[in-house]
Amino acid sequence: MSEQAASRVWQRMRALVLEQHDRRREVCAELGMSFIKVKALRRIARGPLTMRELTEQLSTDKPYTTLVVDYLERRGLVERSVHPDDRRCKIVTVTAAGQAASKVAEGIINEPPSVILELPPAELAALDRTVAKLAVD
Template sequence: MSTTDAERAWRAMSDLVLSQDRKTAVSEALGLSFARVQALRRLAAGPLTLRALAAKLLADPPYVTLIVDDLEQRGLVLREPHPEDRRAKLVRLTREGEAAAARADAILGEPPAGLRDLPPEDAATLLRLLERVGGGA
């Protein structure tokens, strides 16, 4: 079975992304598990109910409740009444939570040295190709 250039490119991209241990770096920097970091990042877009947050995290609601309990104890999130549903609570970031989410995004968005060191024209070509392959996503 021969390996196509497309398969080799995919493996190279996967290896590059997966070899960057950003999860550990962001968890250590914030003193939070990666699941908690992901919760902060999802809440940065705006308040969510626990159920909606669980859906975005692809996690069980009871587990997300534990995550939110911990983030609330750390002063990173607040629960507040839902304006339209008395049975639901909205979870939103505090200022400290917003800062932590922004720091997480900065750490996770930092490209590896090999990508940072590409000549600008090569980086532009790579970006154009990836956007083309990903449909602009």
């Protein structure tokens, strides 16, 4: 029954990501900020965003986004500027320091668990191909 296999796969993937290899605490300790702020920083580092876009990405509300960006700006990691075409909007951009901090975060978060690295090369390659199909983005 392939439905059961799918369920098994899903539960194990969840366990791996959320329990066995959760690096959130580590990242927060390293950067000295809450995880939602790390997430905000990483998104901004990926490319400039308006406040509204960032609010959507973080799935939070506008007032809190203001607080988060205030915090990151105070630490010199991001900057606000007025949108050239629509002066109501602000564009949030990462600074050099922010880019560096984001890289540190990515390094910790994207470090794969050793169990994946230890797979036989052929099996890893197959896994790579399959998982690529699962990721829409």
